[in-house]
Amino acid sequence: MASNELRNSLHDFIRGLPKAELHLHIEGSLEPELMFALAQRNGVTLPYASVDEVRAAYNFSDLQSFLDLYYAGAAVLQSEQDFYDLTRAYVQRALADNVRHVELFFDPQTHSVRGIVLRTVFAGIARALREARAENGLSSAMILCFLRHLTEEEAFATLAAALPLREEYADLWLGVGLDSGEVGNPPEKFARVFARARELGFHLVAHAGEEGPPAYIQNALDALGVERIDHGVRAEEDTMLMQRLAQSRTPLTVCPLSNLKLRVVQDLREHNLARLLRSGLCVTINSDDPAYFGGYINSNFIASADALQLTREELVHMARNSIVASFAPEVRKQACLQELQDYVLAH
Numbered sequence: 001m002a003s004n005e006l007r008n009s010l011h012d013f014i015r016g017l018p019k020a021e022l023h024l025h026i027e028g029s030l031e032p033e034l035m036f037a038l039a040q041r042n043g044v045t046l047p048y049a050s051v052d053e054v055r056a057a058y059n060f061s062d063l064q065s066f067l068d069l070y071y072a073g074a075a076v077l078q079s080e081q082d083f084y085d086l087t088r089a090y091v092q093r094a095l096a097d098n099v100r101h102v103e104l105f106f107d108p109q110t111h112s113v114r115g116i117v118l119r120t121v122f123a124g125i126a127r128a129l130r131e132a133r134a135e136n137g138l139s140s141a142m143i144l145c146f147l148r149h150l151t152e153e154e155a156f157a158t159l160a161a162a163l164p165l166r167e168e169y170a171d172l173w174l175g176v177g178l179d180s181g182e183v184g185n186p187p188e189k190f191a192r193v194f195a196r197a198r199e200l201g202f203h204l205v206a207h208a209g210e211e212g213p214p215a216y217i218q219n220a221l222d223a224l225g226v227e228r229i230d231h232g233v234r235a236e237e238d239t240m241l242m243q244r245l246a247q248s249r250t251p252l253t254v255c256p257l258s259n260l261k262l263r264v265v266q267d268l269r270e271h272n273l274a275r276l277l278r279s280g281l282c283v284t285i286n287s288d289d290p291a292y293f294g295g296y297i298n299s300n301f302i303a304s305a306d307a308l309q310l311t312r313e314e315l316v317h318m319a320r321n322s323i324v325a326s327f328a329p330e331v332r333k334q335a336c337l338q339e340l341q342d343y344v345l346a347h
């Protein structure tokens with residue numbers, strides 16, 4: 001086969017690959033078209049004249065320059081129906097990409113500052129996820145993230161406000177995470193609230209080593225006790241940490257197009273995803289904030305495969321990692337793994 005044909009056939013293989021998405025901020029899946037529609041529905045004035053103007057503004061210099069726009073965009077989300085529409089739109093994209101299980105992040109504090117009650121956020125997201133489970137067999141979980149630029153006291157208040165909803169959303173709300181501006185907000189700032197979440201039986205994850213140093217990854221593991229690291233690409237700067245991550249098989253939820261858009265790397269060909277994988281780390285591929293970074297999960301797989309010459313086996317390996325690293329019940333994991341194995345044998 002000519003190299004173009006080979007590449008196209010690898011892309012098709014990726015599209016059909018059963019996979020899990022473990023690093024997806026639901027607010028980051030707000031496409032400009034929906035942003036405009038919701039702004040109109042809710043009488044919110046956006047500082048843009050058109051959808052094209054919004055897209056043109058998506059030119060980021062670092063994480064903070066993105067977060068400023070991302071928090072502003074989230075202001076159009078107000079009613080339960082808005083959160084439902086947002087989540088439903090993501091679910092459609094995920095199903096088209098053959099995502100079989102998703103664990104999505106949501107940021108209650110982004111909405112509570114605007115007076116949106118937590119139940120509204122939970123209810124809208126959960127309705128779309130439960131529908132997708134019943135209608136499409138897509139399994140899912142919700143991970144409540146604390147904003148790390150705020151205080152630990154505010155994180156405790158958010159946890160306290162959410163706990164009365166736990167029973168009603170027990171099928172979905174499985175974990176807590178940590179996101180927002182990383183540098184200057186180290187994991188240990190949230191040690192006590194994570195200890196409490198652990199006592200309560202939640203799964204724990206945290207963004208670390210996206211822009212922050214390897215010590216933040218170390219501390220996410222040691223001070224917070226997280227089970228997965230979101231991003232983690234700067235682990236490569238610390239050989240001992242690399243050994244530890246490889247040995248413990250701590251999953252990294254890597255987001256290549258995000259890293260490119262936020263200039264963690266200048267060119268995807270420089271991305272260390274393949275090196276991390278080839279060093280024995282449990283690497284997964286995810287989309288982070290796909291509406292802002294130019295692609296959903298399959299775009300991340302395809303761009304990485306092209307830039308880094310990933311083999312079919314490596315792509316399958318990362319799809320398998322995503323299922324193994326998920327918080328899905330064991331029977332669900334086994335079903336997804338079987339589906340993956342059947343797919344690989346058939347292709």
Ligand code: ADE
Pocket residue numbers: 025028063070179180181182207210258288289
């Ligand atoms: N919130 C949404 N996307 C994020 C990212 N990539 N890093 C930190 N916080 C975020």
Ligand code: ZN
Pocket residue numbers: 023025179207230288
């Ligand atoms: Zn993220």
